[in-house]
Amino acid sequence: MKTPACIAALGAALVLAACGGGSDSESTPTPAQGGGGGTADGAQVFTQNCANCHTLAAAGSKGQVGPNLDDLRPGPDLVKTQTENGGGAMPSFKGKLSDAEIQAVADYVSENAGKS
Template sequence: MKLFIYIILFFKIFFFQNLSSDEVFLKGKEIFLNSGNCAACHSLKDAGSVANIGPSLDEIRPVAERVKNAVVNGIGVMPSAMGVLSDDEIDAVSYYVSKSTNN
């Protein structure tokens, strides 16, 4: 019986977690391209954006925490997205940028 429980837990942790991550990745990509308006200023190969107002995200390869900090607080000419994006949307776009540039 214990073995059965361990097998169920194994599958839940390693297979269903990836599905959830993929959903967050896709949500983050949609936000990057649309409601977040990130593609207007940033180049990101995965998103097909080639803007050059902000830094190329493929070159700086930021971790999620760095992206989130920039989105929440703004940086340089980039305004804060607080009030524009929800906390979940900010988390999703931060995850997307980090995963798409740090594979």
């Protein structure tokens, strides 16, 4: 028997899998212009690569294609997995974003979703 938390996580993964769309110019990821030390800015990565599809109040985005991240409130592991692998209409960003950028956006979304 699956626990409610397990079912919720599975449901969140399926909802996130529906992300994507837009024109090629809008959905083509652009690597963050990072400063020294190779640290990626999660807010910048989100704005450049995710905001066209997703709603996230902290980023001022109101995308209608993917799930509303403020409502979903995904944890960093779910965001990272979905960003790396894609699913449904959402493209994979593995190889388009660095591991540091993927982790930065996962942390940014999980820390800010539902808090604005």
